[in-house]
Amino acid sequence: MKLLDKKSAQFSEIYSDYYNAVFGAVYTRVGNPADAEDITHEVFLRFFENMDLIENNRRWLFGTLRNVILEHYRTRKPDVNIDDVFQDLALTFVNGFRDIRIIIKDAIESDDNFKDEHDRIIFDLVAVQNCTYETAGKELGYTRNQVKYRYFQIVKNITAYLKQKGIASIEDLL
Amino acid sequence: MIDNISVFEGVLRKFGFTGPVPGEIRRHASTARNRILADILREKGNYNLLLRSSLRLFYFLRGIGIRITVIQSAAAVAAAFLITAAAVVSGSYAAVKIIINDNPPAVVSGVADKFPAERRIAELDMSVKRVADAGPGGRGGGEKAVSAGDSVLSTIQKSDAVIMPAEEFNKVDISSGHRQAGLEMAGDLKKEVMAGHKGYKVNKSETAGARPFSGDAVLPAADKAAVDLKLEKENQTREKEPPDGISARDGETAVPAGKSASAYSDDNVPSAPETGVESGEADKDEFVFFASAGLSLNIPAGMFNSLASAGPSLEASFGIKDLFIKNLNPYLKTGYYIFPLREDRSKYAGVVPVFLTAAYQYIFMDKYFICPEAVFGAAFYKIDSTELSGTGGAPAGGIGLAGGYMLAGGINLNIGLRYYLLILEKEKIGFLSFGAGVEKSF
Numbered sequence: 001m002k003l004l005d006k007k008s009a010q011f012s013e014i015y016s017d018y019y020n021a022v023f024g025a026v027y028t029r030v031g032n033p034a035d036a037e038d039i040t041h042e043v044f045l046r047f048f049e050n051m052d053l054i055e056n057n058r059r060w061l062f063g064t065l066r067n068v069i070l071e072h073y074r075t076r077k078p079d080v081n082i083d084d085v086f087q088d089l090a091l092t093f094v095n096g097f098r099d100i101r102i103i104i105k106d107a108i109e110s111d112d113n114f115k116d117e118h119d120r121i122i123f124d125l126v127a128v129q130n131c132t133y134e135t136a137g138k139e140l141g142y143t144r145n146q147v148k149y150r151y152f153q154i155v156k157n158i159t160a161y162l163k164q165k166g167i168a169s170i171e172d173l174l
Numbered sequence: 175m176i177d178n179i180s181v182f183e184g185v186l187r188k189f190g191f192t193g194p195v196p197g198e199i200r201r202h203a204s205t206a207r208n209r210i211l212a213d214i215l216r217e218k219g220n221y222n223l224l225l226r227s228s229l230r231l232f233y234f235l236r237g238i239g240i241r242i243t244v245i246q247s248a249a250a251v252a253a254a255f256l257i258t259a260a261a262v263v264s265g266s267y268a269a270v271k272i273i274i275n276d277n278p279p280a281v282v283s284g285v286a287d288k289f290p291a292e293r294r295i296a297e298l299d300m301s302v303k304r305v306a307d308a309g310p311g312g313r314g315g316g317e318k319a320v321s322a323g324d325s326v327l328s329t330i331q332k333s334d335a336v337i338m339p340a341e342e343f344n345k346v347d348i349s350s351g352h353r354q355a356g357l358e359m360a361g362d363l364k365k366e367v368m369a370g371h372k373g374y375k376v377n378k379s380e381t382a383g384a385r386p387f388s389g390d391a392v393l394p395a396a397d398k399a400a401v402d403l404k405l406e407k408e409n410q411t412r413e414k415e416p417p418d419g420i421s422a423r424d425g426e427t428a429v430p431a432g433k434s435a436s437a438y439s440d441d442n443v444p445s446a447p448e449t450g451v452e453s454g455e456a457d458k459d460e461f462v463f464f465a466s467a468g469l470s471l472n473i474p475a476g477m478f479n480s481l482a483s484a485g486p487s488l489e490a491s492f493g494i495k496d497l498f499i500k501n502l503n504p505y506l507k508t509g510y511y512i513f514p515l516r517e518d519r520s521k522y523a524g525v526v527p528v529f530l531t532a533a534y535q536y537i538f539m540d541k542y543f544i545c546p547e548a549v550f551g552a553a554f555y556k557i558d559s560t561e562l563s564g565t566g567g568a569p570a571g572g573i574g575l576a577g578g579y580m581l582a583g584g585i586n587l588n589i590g591l592r593y594y595l596l597i598l599e600k601e602k603i604g605f606l607s608f609g610a611g612v613e614k615s616f
Contacts, residue, residue: 004228008219009244012229015211016236023203028193033202041210048218101189108191127186130194141241143480145561146516155182170178173185 011048014057019044020139021121022061024129029069035076042068058120100173103165113157118142119150126151208233227251239479240606250608253591257544257577264538462495464505466588468611472511475593478603481559482513482523489609491531501535503545513605515559525596527553527570543586547574553596555603562601570596574607584615 022043027036043065047054054060073080107113114120118140125131125139126147133147140147159170167173186192195203211229215221228248235242242250468491473484493505511525529551537543549572556565574592581587588611595604 003222004224004245004248005220005222006245008215008221008225009228009248011219012211012215012225012232012244015214016207016233019207019210020200020203023206024195024200025193027195027199027203033199036199036203037206037210040206041213044210045214045218048214097189104185104189104191127183128192130192131200135200137239138237141236141239143239143477145477146239146480149480149517149561152179155179159178159182170185171181174181174188 007048007051011051014047014051015044017118017121017140018057018061020131021124021129022065024125024131025062026065026069028129030072035072039065039068039072058117097173100167103162103167107158107161107165110161113161114154115150119154122147122150123154127154224248224251238476240473240475241479242473250591253589253608257575257591260538260542260544260577261536264536264542264544267538268536461497462615464491464493464495464503464584464586464613464615466491466505466586466611466613468588468609470509470590470607470609472513473606473608474513475604475606477601478513478605480516481557481561482515483519485511485513485522487511487607487609489611491611491613493531493533495615499534501537503533503535505531505533507531507549511605511607517559521558523555523557523559525553525555527551527594527596529553529570529572529594531574533576537580541580542578543580544575544577545590547576547590547592548572549574549592549594553594555596555598557603562598562603564598568596568598570594578613586613586615587611588613 019040023036023040026039026043027033030036030039043061046064046068047057047061050060108123114123121140122136125136126133131139133151134144136142137144137147142150162170183192208229212221212226215225219225225244225248228244228251231251232242232244232247235247468489470487470489471484472487473479474482487509489507489509491505491507493503495503497504507529508527511527513523513525515521515523529549531547531549533545533547535543535545549570551570552567553570554567557563572592572594574590576588576590576592578586578588590607590609592607592609593604594607595602
């Protein structure tokens with residue numbers, strides 16, 4: 001019997017890093033904490049099974065999250081319109097700033113604007129889910145100042161990226 | 175910059191990139207986090223006690239801003255477990271040793287059968303204890319309570335009392351409690367005999383040649399000869415004269431045994447004089463020095479962790495063993511500690527401390543030891559980050575726990591976990607240090 005299973009240890013770390021980001025993302029789509037818990041459980045269960053094959057943890061988790069939510073609605077709530085749950089595309093046209101939104105999305109997705117996966121998680125927690133620096137820090141094992149510093153750097157990078165793409169002042173977008 | 179952040183977040187909201195999660199939902203998520211992880215690991219992984227304990231430490235450290243891996247956490251848990259186990263074992267060992275020293279068992283063995291004097295002395299030790307339990311003069315309570323005088327004598331008679339002069343008695347290595355009891359018993363015995371108590375009968379066949387209570391000794395003749403021979407041998411090997419011992423009441427005492435059995439055994443001649451002075455004490459004037467060198471991994475804690483990440487250090491120490499108090503080993507430690515800065519990993523914060531450490535060494539199982547440590551001193555530091563920068567000296571302190579294994583030739587291998595705190599002008603910076611090293615005594 002192994003004293004400490006390396007895979008379990010590795011999984012625990014990844015789980016601890018991404019759990020809140022995944023849970024928050026699921027909750028914003030299903031709006032029910034109990035369902036969000038079940039879906040998060042299922043996403044990470046699948047992650048454990050496929051861990052050896054996964055190269056980009058974040059991409060895999062958020063991709064699987066989408067699939068699991070679709071399955072959830074198909075089996076439990078067949079009357080719900082899936083497009084309403086994943087409303088990104090709809091928003092593009094509703095706001096009428098299709099191109100700008102695509103540029104911002106590219107900026108958010110670009111690896112160049114994030115130093116590492118932790119930067120992305122900080123961005124997900126602070127910018128997307130409105131988490132405080134302190135809470136994000138506790139979840140990730142950083143201090144409040146560390147999170148704040150990293151977040152400032154991310155915003156700086158994204159702003160610079162938008163400038164490169166012709167958006168000289170982000171204030172103009174408001 | 176803060177304005178930029180607000181504007182940026184406003185843009186994200188406007189273009190639908192945000193999905194706020196309310197505080198109560200986040201709290202719900204936090205409570206479910208460990209449960210879901212445990213469920214998954216139970217189902218698919220190996221959720222054993224070590225992993226469970228490691229995760230507890232892992233989450234605790236994350237909560238205070240220290241980021242370590244689960245493997246490192248498991249190593250820390252295992253080390254803590256081993257140190258705790260070592261402390262418990264050594265504590266138990268020390269306790270048992272103290273109890274045994276205070277209550278030496280009667281030596282009734284093959285050796286005792288072979289040497290009647292030793293056996294008698296051992297049995298007498300039990301008698302002395304019974305008398306001591308019963309109180310001075312043989313009065314008092316207790317299971318073996320003796321009443322009004324004559325029981326003192328009968329108890330002693332049963333075990334063949336050995337009476338000898340105080341001078342000889344003081345040379346016998348016994349516990350202070352038994353020594354006192356022996357003195358009291360001798361005094362009581364003499365009083366009873368002098369009063370012509372009927373209950374006391376000397377076994378003439380065994381005490382032939384001895385001079386009962388004539389100021390010298392009461393001892394079976396054969397045993398007296400054995401004791402004399404032994405004392406003579408000891409006198410020959412003795413380099414120093416023993417210091418004055420405990421003065422006996424009325425000039426004579428009964429000899430309890432326990433350790434004294436060994437004092438009279440031909441097979442076990444003590445190397446140090448049987449003077450009540452512990453062996454090795456004669457060397458106290460000569461200091462034993464030690465020096466050590468080691469490496470450690472240092473993890474910044476608290477605010478310092480937001481500036482710098484874990485870094486290594488080289489350490490060197492020099493100290494004196496058994497200074498003032500046995501097992502107190504104070505030493506001076508210095509080293510060079512570097513911490514890569516998080517904002518620019520090509521830069522380092524550097525610390526060069528001079529610590530005076532007081533370490534008290536508990537030895538157990540002959541070869542192992544643990545040392546709680548208290549650290550005081552000062553440190554020279556150089557930090558150059560946007561949030562904190564400066565160069566200079568600062569008072570410092572810390573606490574630690576070290577443990578190790580003693581090899582032959584005065585060489586020890588040791589590991590330690592310490593926490594150091596530097597008090598700078600504006601901030602306090604602290605770090606945890608996991609170290610390992612080699613020590614040599616000379």
